[in-house]
């Protein structure tokens with residue numbers, strides 16, 4: 191089966207209610223993504239998603255990766271990963287180019303599954319689980335009353351773990367936000383807090399110390415990903431776990447994190463770290479270092495479902511991030527829907543990702559095609 195063409199669909203879905211901010215970043219008014227389709231001579235089409243800045247993904251697919259992949263065997267997933275990565279040469283082993291590579295790699299795995307009529311997770315190696323423990327992620331910067339209502343809604347939906355955003359730019363002090371959520375969900379629900387790289391070491395240490403009485407399960411991305419030594423120091427000093435990795439790339443990036451003993455929980459994002467091919471290597475590496483994986487996924491249902499297949503095959507797995515805030519790109523664009531029941535999500539069983547796009551819905555949100 192030969193690769194014949196590529197198409198990137200840039201989607202933007204306006205939100206009814208703007209989403210609150212995170213550290214260093216204001217409210218979000220629409221959810222955006224870039225879906226990548228890989229076409230073949232047998233008529234099968236693979237679907238993937240890239241974390242890359244959506245409007246920049248189509249030209250990168252066309253000018254960087256298309257020339258490397260046209261005419262190649264679509265089922266040679268690992269070989270094509272090497273061809274793409276080595277093809278980047280001196281242009282970048284991290285960043286936007288690897289994010290686009292990631293989206294293409296996911297589409298190639300979707301193709302591979304469709305070609306043999308199997309869900310991706312069965313092709314990734316040993317299946318460790320077909321139902322994944324999930325946590326509800328949301329609670330962006332907002333007023334205390336809204337935080338309380340949102341936390342309550344997750345408990346009512348039977349989530350046993352929830353995550354809120356804290357950090358720079360939040361009008362509600364970190365301690366007040368965490369206390370509000372802890373008091374709302376009670377002692378038996380796990381609470382995690384995400385700083386989105388908002389602080390430096392001193393501020394993260396001060397914030398972490400203030401949050402210790404609230405039994406946080408983890409503190410996420412306390413400082414920017416470059417400062418692995420600071421992650422390590424925070425891990426040694428604070429009582430809660432330290433999580434990170436959503437902004438990291440490839441096995442080499444994660445190896446450095448593990449070598450430095452920087453995190454208790456690793457959070458690869460498949461749309462960024464190098465797709466499923468590289469994600470699988472990262473999962474093996476994490477297991478070797480004894481670091482559990484919790485997937486990061488934020489964009490559309492495509493990447494979230496890729497993360498489900500991945501989680502099924504992760505040897506050492508902690509949880510699936512279920513981003514719960516308003517997101518038409520999660521809820522509206524495919525026939526299949528993502529649901530959590532009692533804090534568990536079932537892996538999809540259809541061939542490939544197991545997703546069928548609804549063309550009219552895709553057309554509704556389409557802002558660029560390339």
Ligand SMILES: [Mg+2]
Pocket residue numbers: 384386410411436
């Ligand atoms: Mg995060």
